[in-house]
Amino acid sequence: MKKVLTTFIAAIIVVAGALAWYVTRKPASPFDTVAAASAPSADLIAEGKYVARTADCVACHSVPGGQPFAGGLKMGTPLGDIYTTNITPDPKDGIGAYTLADFDRAIRQGVAKDGHRLYPAMPYPSYSKMSDADIRALYAYFMHDVKPQAVANTPSAIPSPMNMRWPIALWNAAFAPSRPYSNVKAHDAEWNRGAYLVQGPGHCGSCHTPRGAAFNEKGMTQNSKLYLSGALLDGWYAPSLRSDPNTGLGRWTEADIYAFLKNGRNGHGVVFGSMLEAYNNSTQFLSDADLHAIAHYLKSLPGDPARDGAPFAYSDATMAQLTPAQRMSVPGAQIFAAKCSFCHKLDGKGQDPWIPPLAGATSSLVPDAASQINVVLNGSGRVMANGMPDSYRMPPYRAQLSDKEVAEVLTFVRKAWGNHGGPVDAKGVAALRARTDPASPQVIVLQMR
């Protein structure tokens, strides 16, 4: 009996020891035995700068008015607020002391130099697919072209004991397969380049893929039907990027996708919400070949008719409700005519490509109206193409329209011209109004992405 107990205790100690080792170990990096060049070539640095654009590091690792990459952006998590870190090469506050292997572990495996696990707000589950070559170039850029900034990191506000980092290693084992992208032989080089950019550095799934109970993305590749099938995050609904005619890219051509990522606009829509940041900081800077590759890959993802419903077909029956004689008696119609129609036009078709249509717009067809409510309340930011702000911007109606009026005009829009997104109720507007009010204690800050 005593022997059994001893064996049992010994087994527990071994398992606990193994677990303790596993959750605190520094995983291996292919760069463990490789020293980075002390004076990398200008080409390698330029390549790394481009990789930083594809990965959009600056979007999260900066705050408005702050220095690029100095961190400090607040992100809300269910456990408390966390702050992005300083990733400039400052030796004390930044990553100046990181070797190439340390840098690789942080980006592709979510492990900091001192061995603590990063929160998966850092999209290392996606970045794990990045190639060795891209990591090497990115390191050269950060170490040799980004200016060091002595900006101290803000400690996270997650209380003890929830702030222990080791359990994340177990989360990683379950949800973050750490393997660089490998080409799918059945597809050509362009498709594979697009898949690499979308799944890896572009981390499109961080917003566009629905998440599970553990905040894990429910699919990291085209092998999952849920990959890039649309998700709600930060009060914006990031729509499907699959070939769903209503809620995704089914009606878009590859040229349309290219134009959207290159110019921020096409006849189907204009970037807004979180995508505005992705456009302003990242996609417009990608090469034409890479944008075409992304478009090519996305168009290969099939839609799901069961989820997407009957395809949109334009109907002009709505026009009868928009005559001056009629619109005072149709809820939402007069608000649409007086506030919306001068830009989006009475026929809902917008002004291609400068002002987006509402007829057939993804946001008018997705069941979740968060993006439309959010943009009506808070307006849109400036689309910055080639360093120039565009001339047309959605104004905020927070002060002009009541919850009921916003609900009425959106309900009108969402069933006009053949749209079938479903009605909006005033309670939903009130909830998002409170959560997007900067003065509110429950305001949405950037969530895990």
Next chain:
Amino acid sequence: MKLKINGHSVEVTSDPDTPLLWVIRDELGMTGTKFGCGLAQCGACSVMLDGKVARSCVTPLSSVGAAEVTTIEAVEADPVGQRVVEKWIAHQVPQCGYCQSGQVVAATALLKENPKPSRDDIAAAMVNLCRCGTYNRISDAMLDLAGLGTAKDGETL
């Protein structure tokens, strides 16, 4: 590109995304059309495109195409516009006047589409803003133009 404006065809060189307002004011030098909010909210920049009211601050030049643009400068060349201006004077509508070219254009567009608008039609169509608060006088002039008599004391539509 070619722009048909106030009965003339002119060649303009602004970029396709330029708001029509800036083409009218800056390139063509016609300053009767005003900049108010730049966001299609106030109506000071109203012009007519093929007789329908449009807000030129949110109308990209490329959206105009072959449509005939009418600005306040030519509104009196139209018999309906001429009547509107006469009634605007008769009812002494303007105060500072800044929004009034837009108001007159909106009124003209409504009456061209519907010569006998109801009170609801007028309320639905006359949504331009006026910081002086000339709404009572605008209502008077519109009811007169529609043949609906005059507004009740203090009534605005």
